[in-house]
Amino acid sequence: MITGKDLLDLGLKPGKWFKDALEHINAHGLTGDALHAYLDTVKPAPEIPLLAQPVPFHENISADSAVEQANIDYVRQSMQLLMRTPTVVAGAIMPDACPAGPLGTIPVGGIVVARNAIHPGMHSADICCSVMLTNLGKTDPKTVLDAAQQITHFGPGGRPEGQQFTLPADIEAEFQANPFLKSPRSLKFAHEHLGTQGDGNHFLYVGISRNTGDTVLVTHHGSRGPGAALYTQGMKVAERFRQALSPATDPPNAWIPSDSPEGEQYWAALQTIRKWTKQNHLCLHDALSARLGVAVQQRFWNEHNFVFRDADLYYHAKGATPLDPKFMPDITGPRIIPLNMAQPILIVEGTTTGNNLGFAPHGAGRNLSRTRHKYSKIGQTKEELFAAETQGIDARFYFNQIDISELPSAYKDAEQVQRQIQEFNLATTIDEIRPYGCIMAGDWEQDAPWRKKKLAKKAAQLAEQQDTQADCSALQETAEE
DNA sequence: ATGTCC
Numbered sequence: 481m482i483t484g485k486d487l488l489d490l491g492l493k494p495g496k497w498f499k500d501a502l503e504h505i506n507a508h509g510l511t512g513d514a515l516h517a518y519l520d521t522v523k524p525a526p527e528i529p530l531l532a533q534p535v536p537f538h539e540n541i542s543a544d545s546a547v548e549q550a551n552i553d554y555v556r557q558s559m560q561l562l563m564r565t566p567t568v569v570a571g572a573i574m575p576d577a578c579p580a581g582p583l584g585t586i587p588v589g590g591i592v593v594a595r596n597a598i599h600p601g602m603h604s605a606d607i608c609c610s611v612m613l614t615n616l617g618k619t620d621p622k623t624v625l626d627a628a629q630q631i632t633h634f635g636p637g638g639r640p641e642g643q644q645f646t647l648p649a650d651i652e653a654e655f656q657a658n659p660f661l662k663s664p665r666s667l668k669f670a671h672e673h674l675g676t677q678g679d680g681n682h683f684l685y686v687g688i689s690r691n692t693g694d695t696v697l698v699t700h701h702g703s704r705g706p707g708a709a710l711y712t713q714g715m716k717v718a719e720r721f722r723q724a725l726s727p728a729t730d731p732p733n734a735w736i737p738s739d740s741p742e743g744e745q746y747w748a749a750l751q752t753i754r755k756w757t758k759q760n761h762l763c764l765h766d767a768l769s770a771r772l773g774v775a776v777q778q779r780f781w782n783e784h785n786f787v788f789r790d791a792d793l794y795y796h797a798k799g800a801t802p803l804d805p806k807f808m809p810d811i812t813g814p815r816i817i818p819l820n821m822a823q824p825i826l827i828v829e830g831t832t833t834g835n836n837l838g839f840a841p842h843g844a845g846r847n848l849s850r851t852r853h854k855y856s857k858i859g860q861t862k863e864e865l866f867a868a869e870t871q872g873i874d875a876r877f878y879f880n881q882i883d884i885s886e887l888p889s890a891y892k893d894a895e896q897v898q899r900q901i902q903e904f905n906l907a908t909t910i911d912e913i914r915p916y917g918c919i920m921a922g923d924w925e926q927d928a929p930w931r932k933k934k935l936a937k938k939a940a941q942l943a944e945q946q947d948t949q950a951d952c953s954a955l956q957e958t959a960e961e
Numbered sequence: 962a963t964g965t966c967c
Contacts, residue, residue, distance in 0.1 A: 605962035637964055665967085678962080708963040785962090930965070 482506055482515070492523055528726040534563035537571030538835040540904035541589075544896055547847060554579050555587045562586055565733045566726055567597035569793065572837045574800055575900035576845025576892065580604075585732045588799040589845055591837050595792055597735035598746055600714030602796035604785040607711055608754045609702030609799075611816040612761035612781035613827075613913075616774050619695045621916035624772065625686045625874060628697070631767050632684050634878035634921040638672025638705070645675040645763040651755050660713050660749035661706070669705025670756060675763045677701040679921035681843075681886060684764075685818070687825060687913035694777065696913045698825055699764055700818060702785065703757045710749055717742050738794060750787060757783070758810075780813025784842035797839060803830040803907060804838030814910060819844045819894040821875055821886070824914045826898070830907035840907035844891040853890045865889070873915045877922025886920050 482505045484498050501522050504510075510518050537559055543549040555577045561584035563571055570593040577589035586592055586602045594602075616624060633639055647670055655661040655670055677684065682701040689696055703710075714736065721742075722734035729735075736743045761781060769776050788795040788807035795807065801815050802808055817826040817840060832838040848856060857865060862882040866875070869887040877883060884890070901907055925931050 607962085609962080669963090680962080702962070705963065711962070712967090925965090928965090 482510070487519075490519070492519070495524060497522060497524065524724065527728065528566045530564040530728045531566055531568070532564075534560045535568050535571065537563055537573065538837065539573055540835055540900070540906060541573055541575045541577050542900060542903070544893075548892070551578055551847070554583075555590075558583050558585060558587055559590065561730070562592065562733060565592075565594070565599075565729055565735075567594040567599070567735055569593050569595050570837060572800075572835065572839065574839065574841040574845075574906070575897050575904070576799065576841040576843050578845045578847075579849075580798070581732060584730045586796065586798050589841060590798050591800045591839050592796045593837065594735065594794050594796065596738045596794075598714075598718075598738055598743055598750075598787055598794055599733060599735045599796055600711060600718050600746075601732040601734065602798060603750075603787045604798040605708060605711045606702035606785055607707035607750065608757040608783045609700075609785040610757055610761065610781055610783035611698055611700045611818065611825075612758075612765060612779070613813070613816055613825075614697045614765045614769065614779045615689070615692075615777035616695045616697060616769065616772065617777050618693070619772055619774050621686045621688065621695045622874065624695055624697060624768070625684075625876070625917050625919070627771050628684050628686065628764075628768055629876065629878075629919055631771060632699075632764055632878075632919065633676040634682070634919070635679060635924050638669070638676055639674070644671060645767075647671050647674055648759060651752065651759060654748075654752040654755070655706075658749045658752060659745055660710055661752060663709070666706055666709045669709060673704035673706065674756075674760055675767070676704055676760070677764075677921070678704055679924060681920075683818070683821065683918050683920045685821070685825060685913070685918040686916045688916060689911055689913055690824070691911045695916075697765060697768065698816060698818065698913060699761050701760065703753045704760065706756055707753050710753055714746055714749075717746065738792075747787075747789075754783065754786065778813060780811070780816070782808065782815045795837065795839075797842075799842045799845075800839040801828070801842045801907075802838065803828075803836070803840055804832045807838060815840065815907070817841060817843060817907075819897065820888040820891045821918045821920070822870060822873055822888045822915060823894040824912035826901075826909050827911040827913065828901075828907040828909050833905055835904060836906050841897065841901060844894055844897045846890060847892045848890070850885040850890070853885050857884055857889075874917025876917065876919045878919055879922040879924040881923040881926055883920065883923040 572591045574589040685698045718734035814829045
């Protein structure tokens with residue numbers, strides 16, 4: 481009679497599998513070689529350890545201030561932890577890199593390449609956050625922005641009944657067919673959130689092309705509820721695999737093996753969310769051009785939070801713009817890199833180099849966390865800051881509440897970021913869309929009870945911090961883009 | 962990121 485203790489004595493890891501295995505062993509009277517041969521077929525695979533050394537990664541970023549140096553130090557430390565994840569084979573950070581989450585989490589402006597593995601924690605919570613551009617010819621920009629304000633939707637939740645866009649039948653069918661997407665909650669979001677932009681750094685921007693003088697619309701938002709729901713499910717499944725395969729791996733870096741049934745379904749779900757998100761931009765752009773009675777001259781888009789596949793390699797981009805055509809199935813133009821509301825949006829193209837892994841930055845990146853930026857402006861009113869920072873542009877907040885953490889001073893210096901794009905040969909700017917104006921959500925939650933409590937606590941905390949170390953710890957809450 | 966907890 482073989483018992484659990486015998487299996488333990490053989491150095492096997494206890495688990496639910498013991499029960500069935502012992503039944504089988506004793507029913508067949510297995511011993512010796514037969515026992516070992518059987519155990520080899522049922523015992524769990526050995527745990528995968530972290531890599532002994534971090535895989536080297538490309539640093540396409542340089543500091544021009546103490547704050548930026550502290551930012552880089554934190555991001556570098558995070559990457560060095562992350563690059564020991566056993567699936568990882570390459571990585572890079574971009575000039576817009578900034579911390580997101582606890583140490584060891586992929587930063588914004590980060591690219592991580594893994595073999596045969598999809599890491600939901602590495603494509604960001606806002607799956608397929610993206611930018612779309614439509615050229616509206618010589619239409620008056622104020623007319624465009626006024627109409628856009630009537631059509632778009634910012635803030636939490638979806639569109640009220642009667643004001644919803646129609647979800648195309650093929651996208652709905654893909655939701656229904658995928659176990660990651662077919663929940664009533666997910667489908668409800670898919671219908672109600674279509675044609676919505678959410679909040680935070682998302683925007684609707686109207687500007688003028690440097691090259692042609694044409695009026696151009698650019699929207700920035702992601703996959704809203706449907707994407708968030710997929711991310712939550714993906715992290716759960718990845719966590720189960722982590723516990724079984726590699727408990728040494730940090731939970732934020734858990735992965736789903738790409739060749740498992742779950743991996744194949746998750747990959748398919750990502751492609752469906754990409755379609756949904758493209759439609760989320762399209763329905764706004766189409767409604768606007770129809771309202772204006774203007775023919776669309778040119779339209780292109782790109783995602784900057786996603787997973788891109790090249791054979792068995794999965795490129796995870798959390799705030800990085802794909803340049804290489806192998807990453808995008810539906811290219812209709814160059815790529816789009818916004819900087820801040822008062823600066824031009826860059827239109828770029830580029831190729832894969834030795835240091836960019838086929839990507840460019842996705843924006844300017846934050847120089848301070850939202851809270852810390854707000855704290856740094858204490859003593860100035862929101863109205864003063866807004867007036868000073870949006871001079872000459874028609875900047876609007878959907879909820880009429882100024883969000884100072886979205887003003888230009890919240891972001892890294894745009895000139896500096898552009899210099900670094902050149903310095904590291906990341907992309908070539910072929911046009912720029914100069915700002916007429918924009919709409920962002922604004923501070924819709926400023927009066928929410930949970931905010932007041934949180935803000936008071938954070939302000940007290942920040943007031944006590946004086947050294948650089950403290951600066952770093954305050955940086956890590958930056959996580960959204 | 963997300964009706965700020967399925």
